[in-house]
Amino acid sequence: MSVSTTGTRTVVRAGVGTRLFVWGLFPVLGAGAGVLLSLAPGWATRLPDWVHALPMMPGAEQIALLAGLQGVVLTSILAAVGLAAGLLLALTAHGEMVAVEVSPRGAVLTSSERREEYAREDIGAVFVDGHDLVLLDTRTAELGRWRTDHPERRLREAFVAHGHPWNEGDPYADEFRRWADGMPELDGHAQSLLRSRRTALKEKDAEDAAELREELAAVGILVREEGHRQYWRRARPCVEGTKGEHGNENGFLSVDGGDTDQGGAHGTR
Known part of the structure; x- marks a missing residue:
């Protein structure tokens, strides 16, 4: 991992060593696994389901043809x-490696497929949730969630150094309350999204579960899970008559701990 700091910004990203390790190790391991597989009797019938699901994996007919080969050709x-x-x-x-750039003006998170900028005045809380870096806005709604393997200590140092409201866990x-299908506190649309997300979690469809999390966030519902169990809470309501973060009349409640204290972090509520 690489951390670079100037007077106005800190960047946390995967270092050159990590990138070389990934590009060097995975292909070698893959080729080695292929060689070992060719030496195993009856290898064609022992392939696990996840191997068959790989995009470059030959179909059943091609595997049957390969099973008839031997020696150097098969290997x-x-x-x-x-x-x-x-x-x-x-x-x-x-593609999943994320660069985190933090400055007094805000934060910029970048991967090979995505780039998002978050203004400092829009950020109400920052914390790590498992392997995710999470930013909440000033009404406690989810502003951004990024999967990253950067050490929590490095991320904390970067955000605290530039005056961002870092928290040790979700404040x-x-x-959060456990979701039960049909509970009266949620409308039909939210219930439908949570039911669909429950199915995605059971089927281990991470992409669909993430998309449904975003749809719930769009209607002010934040969700987290423990196994197949889902827990939810509402974002804070807007405060009428005050200016919001984009200059309109829909203001937001301020979040406790909006300024960084001298210790550099706020405890979990």
């Missing part, structure tokens, strides 16, 4: 398939 083909799988995994891992964790 070379399976090594090439393993190498391709390793390259794909490396490409995926590289509103005690407001």
Whole structure:
């Protein structure tokens, strides 16, 4: 991991060593797995389901043809398939690497497929939730959620150094309630989204679960899960008659701990 700091900004990103490790290790492991697989008797019937799901994996007919091969030809083909799988995994891992740039003006988070800027006046709280860096806005709604493997200590130092409201965990964790289908506090639309998300969690469809989390956030419902159990809370309501973060008349409640104290972090509520 690499951390660079100037007088006005701090950037936390994966270092050159990490990138070389990913691009060097995964392809080698993939090719090695292909070689070992070619030496195992009856290998074609022992492939786990996740291997069949890989994009570059041959179909059932092609695997049946490969099963009839032997020796160097089989080893070379399976090594090439393993190498391709390793390259794909490396490409995926590289795409998920996130650079976090923090300054007194706000934060910029960037990956190979996404870039988001967050103005300092819009940020009400920052914390790490598992492997996710989470930013809440000034009415406690989710402003951004990014999967990152950067050490929490490095992220804390970056945000605290530039006066951002860092928290040790979700400051509103005690407001989450377990969701039960049909509970009267939620309308039909939110219930439908939570039911769909429950299905996605059971089917281990992380992409669909993440999209449904965003749809719930758009209607002011924040959600988290423990296994298949979902917990929810509402974002703070707007305060009428005061200016909001974008200069309109829909203001927001301020979040406790909006200024960084001398200790550099706020405790969990």
